[in-house]
Amino acid sequence: MEDAEMLLLLSAVSTTYGADSWTAKFIGSGCFEVSSVKKLIIEATCVIPEASYEWCNWVPRKVGIVAWRAFLDRLLTADALSRRNIYVETPYCRICDTNMESVDHLFTGCPVSMEVWQVVFAWCRVPNLFAFHVRDLLNYYKTAITNVQAKKAFYGVVLTAFWGLWKARNDLIHNEKAVVVRNVFEEIKIMS
Numbered sequence: 760m761e762d763a764e765m766l767l768l769l770s771a772v773s774t775t776y777g778a779d780s781w782t783a784k785f786i787g788s789g790c791f792e793v794s795s796v797k798k799l800i801i802e803a804t805c806v807i808p809e810a811s812y813e814w815c816n817w818v819p820r821k822v823g824i825v826a827w828r829a830f831l832d833r834l835l836t837a838d839a840l841s842r843r844n845i846y847v848e849t850p851y852c853r854i855c856d857t858n859m860e861s862v863d864h865l866f867t868g869c870p871v872s873m874e875v876w877q878v879v880f881a882w883c884r885v886p887n888l889f890a891f892h893v894r895d896l897l898n899y900y901k902t903a904i905t906n907v908q909a910k911k912a913f914y915g916v917v918l919t920a921f922w923g924l925w926k927a928r929n930d931l932i933h934n935e936k937a938v939v940v941r942n943v944f945e946e947i948k949i950m951s
């Protein structure tokens with residue numbers, strides 16, 4: 760009886776003499792591609808993912824990583840550490856000492872970073888931007904400038920400003936080095 764059942768099941772299986780290989784069942788080409796899987800998920804869930812982080816090959820990797828982590832809210836700010844139940848000396852921003860230190864505060868709401876952005880935007884000859892979120896700053900290059908090359912250069916400067924602000928914040932916390940707008944801007948200029 761069991762033999763008959765097994766033979767029945769095997770009758771639906773076709774075999775070939777070639778070497779075994781993996782095939783992605785739901786992808787037309789049979790080759791696994793992240794883009795195809797992403798498309799399948801979007802079709803199945805009808806949810807379009809949020810815009811992804813844009814890398815810029817004109818800036819060093821270590822510079823781009825700071826903005827990337829800010830974009831993902833993965834920088835170890837005071838609020839991020841508290842969320843992970845890690846002790847922090849103070850939940851407040853060490854630069855202004857008036858607001859909770861979050862990624863959005865540090866890069867958009869902190870008076871010192873607002874001043875830095877103002878100087879950076881003036882240097883790049885684009886209108887000042889009152890950003891509320893990190894993503895506002897990271898998307899600004901799309902509308903601030905029309906020329907493709909200049910757009911990329913400006914985006915590189917924005918990423919460098921993220922790096923400069925984060926470095927200034929770390930220098931203050933770990934080396935007690937005061938955050939001075941002019942100095943932060945000079946560092947951004949040199950790195951840019």
Ligand SMILES: [Zn+2]
Pocket residue numbers: 852853854855856857858864865868869870
């Ligand atoms: Zn602050």
